[in-house]
Amino acid sequence: MKLELRGIRKVFGTFVANDDIDLVVEPGEIHALLGENGAGKSTLMNVLYGLYRPDGGEILLDGAPASFSGPGDAMAAGIGMVHQHFMLVPVFTVAENVVLGHEPTAGGMLDLAAARRLVREISERFGFELDPDAVVEDLPVGAQQRVEIIKALSRKAEVLVLDEPTAVLTPHETDELMAIMRQLQAEGTSIVFITHKLREVKAVADRITVIRRGRVVGSADPSADQTELASLMVGRSVALELDKAPAAPGDVALEVSGLTVADAAGVQLLDDVSFEVRRGEILGVAGVQGNGQTELSEALLGLQAQVRGSIRLDGRELVGCTTKQILDAGVGFVPEDRTHDALVGDFTVAENLVLDQYDRAPFGSRIALRLAAIRANATRRVEEFDVRTSSIEQSVGSLSGGNQQKVVMARALGRDLSLFIASQPTRGVDVGSIEFLHRRIIAERDKGTPVVIVSTELDEISQLSDRIAVMYRGRILGIVPGDEDRDVLGLMMAGYTAEAAREAVAGGARTTDTQLADEGEIA
Structure with missing residues (x-):
């Protein structure tokens, strides 16, 4: 199906979200819609999906004008959309979520067997490996996204809109999504890929349209330089590499000793974690998602119930304090799930x-x-x-x-902070804002604040950190300098000690994000 948007305009009060936007998506094309936060990308797709009524312009499908009074009309016309914030009912099963709104019936009753067959059929076709009877709230984020994709495909979507689909995904889940997109494209599905991540655009898009402040400001080929794309998106030159002065660490401010955390069932999530952070330095915490980083950041803020060991900030013991008491002590916290x-x-x-x-x-x-x-x-x-x-x-x-x-x-x-802890500090943020936020984090360090950064983005960890603690299966395998070789970090995230990783890299071993995620989950 060929999709054309001509002169689309959408206004909220005095704010012009979309200003006469033209967009053409050819059949079987992956078309990236690139822009900074608030540029109007999602608004434009919400107009296409019938969630908003346009204030001007028209939508054409295979050359014929189309008008949607709601998402039901858009879905009936072959438009599917996976929203950045998933539209799923957490307590429903996968099958129940997929057929919600167009439930199959038998004898006037919901035919759950038919719903399960539908999920299995699409799952097997795309290798999704989803259990139709799994409850959605128990699934990881990547699996929930696949449920959304199955919902769209079950309604025979010919144009699939993916709104910031990688904003909450790990590198491994992102790679899996890219493979799914290529498979959908091979079967003839057109994809509108809304994002601000330049690497992903270059990896998967056939064409790129750039929107800035509600207007189309240009188009580009995926072979375009990242710096060129960033400048087009933000409207100014952007430094993709962080330029920071060396740290000048002071006294030890945060002391973590023998920290052990267990869940309600007694399963150990953190195992004897110990480290120090000095005033005026950034300790980066790296690791494949699910190796204890979340529990570590939550324990530092008093959000974990079963904690043993010691967390001392400026000599004050924080284990046993409430979250409010810790915040009142001057701890700034950015959780991973905003x-x-x-x-x-x-x-x-x-x-x-x-x-x-x-x-x-x-x-x-x-x-x-x-x-x-x-x-x-x-x-x-x-x-x-x-x-x-x-x-x-x-x-x-x-x-x-x-x-x-x-x-x-x-x-x-x-x-004013005595400690700054940020988990995934720039998740879902565009390249121009990442540059600004990284500078703010460095400025906080340079004020003398101890900083702990948790991120699954190796580039972010390497650029920000003065030292890097690598976590694997709830333990810190080692703490290495901030300029440690990326391949050494990758192997450590897969379970190697720092010494073994360095020896392996010296012998020619290398690791990609995909490999380290696979190895880290299997090891």
């Missing part, structure tokens, strides 16, 4: 920016909020962090994922 753990979606941008300080000066007291101070803070932070929002009174849940992340970072870095 939607569930960092933001209140129905609250305004202004309110979210003071969630950890609303009950104390200058924002409030025990009996009242000081609304003028909250608004002034929001105005300052929104400008400082370039949060693309129509108003500080806009609900944070209505922002793009990258702008939500900026709100979280602005809140965490908006006060």
Whole structure:
């Protein structure tokens, strides 16, 4: 199916989200829609999917005009969409989610057997390996995304829109998604791939259209240089490599000793973890997802219940303290899942920016909020962090994922800190904003704050860290310099000690993100 968007315009109040956008997606093409956070990419696709009514322009499918009053019309016309924030019912099974809204029936009753057959058929066709009876909330993020794709394919989508599909995926899950996209393309499905990740665009797209501030500013071939694409997307030159001065570490500020964490069933998640972080240095924590990094960052903030060992910050023991007590001690925290753990979606941008300080000066007291101070803070932070929002009174849940992340970072870095902990600090953020946020993290280090960064992005870990702790199966295999060879880090993430990894690399061994993820999960 050939998709054409001609002169699409969408306005919210005085804000022009889409300004006369033209886009053509050829049959069987992977067309990347590239742009920074808040550029209007998702709004444009929501118009296509019938979630928004356009204020101007037209949609054509195979040359014929089409008009959608809702997603049902779009799906009936062969348009499918996988949203950045999944539209799944967590307590339903895979099969129940897939057929929701077009349930098969037998004798007037829901035919779950037919739903299971449908899931198995599509899963086997694309190698998804999904259990139709698995409950969605128990599935990892990558598997939940496949459920969304199956939903679209079950309704015979000929054009599939993927909205920031890799924003919450690990490198291994991203590679799997790329393979799925190529397989869909081989079967004739057209794909609109919304993203701001330059490597992924170059790896999988046939053509690239760049949107900036609601307008198409150009198109490019996937062979274009990353720097050229970044400049076109942001409207200025962007430094893709972080230029930072060497650290000047001071005294030890954070001491973690013998830290052990278990889950409710008694399964050990962290095993005798020990490390130190000095004032004015960044310790990066690297590892394949699921090797204890999440539990480590949560334990540091008092979010894990079964903890043994010691966590001392400036001599004060934090094990046994509440999360609020730890935050009040000057710990800034960016959790890995902003939607569930960092933001209140129905609250305004202004309110979210003071969630950890609303009950104390200058924002409030025990009996009242000081609304003028909250608004002034929001105005300052929104400008400082370039949060693309129509108003500080806009609900944070209505922002793009990258702008939500900026709100979280602005809140965490908006006060004097004794420790800064960030898990996946730039997840879902565009290349221009990544440059800015990385500089802010370095600036925090240079103020003398000890910093702990947890990231599955090796490039990010290597660029930011002064030292790198590599985790594997709940333990720290070793702590290496920040400029350690990428292949050594990859092998350590797969279970090698630092010494063994260096010997292997010296002997010619190399590792890709895909290999290390596979080995790390199997080892």
